[in-house]
Amino acid sequence: xxxxxxxxxxxxxxxxxxxxxxxxxxxxxxxxxxxxxxxxxxxxxxxxxxxxxxxxxxxxxxxxxxxxxxxxxxxxxxxxxxxxxxxxxxxxxxxxxxxxxxxxxxxxxxxxxxxxxxxxxxxxx
Numbered sequence: 001x002x003x004x005x006x007x008x009x010x011x012x013x014x015x016x017x018x019x020x021x022x023x024x025x026x027x028x029x030x031x032x033x034x035x036x037x038x039x040x041x042x043x044x045x046x047x048x049x050x051x052x053x054x055x056x057x058x059x060x061x062x063x064x065x066x067x068x069x070x071x072x073x074x075x076x077x078x079x080x081x082x083x084x085x086x087x088x089x090x091x092x093x094x095x096x097x098x099x100x101x102x103x104x105x106x107x108x109x110x111x112x113x114x115x116x117x118x119x120x121x122x123x124x125x
Contacts, residue, residue, distance in 0.1 A: 007081040038090035052080035070096040
């Protein structure tokens with residue numbers, strides 16, 4: 001696990017923030033990491049070393065609809081991190097920019113959508 005922990009630390013060092021996602025009973029279900037870069041959000045969501053999803057989505061979209069990813073990867077946590085670290089930054093010539101036709105419904109849990117704005121009186125806007 002040291003190798004994967006080192007890779008997670010590298011994501012943190014590159015600006016990723018992490019949050020725990022509980023299940024319905026309040027126990028840890030998944031961990032989500034995300035960062036925003038030049039109009040896009042890179043995200044990684046994992047349950048174990050063998051179950052991870054990573055993707056890049058435009059940062060601006062209709063928050064009532066699932067985000068459409070411009071890049072997706074599913075595999076082991078180590079592979080997902082490696083692919084995220086290899087992904088060209090937005091604006092680079094080889095960076096993906098066009099949304100695919102499929103939404104990425106499991107990449108960002110709806111109730112934790114980082115595109116929504118929290119207001120203390122109204123909840124999630």
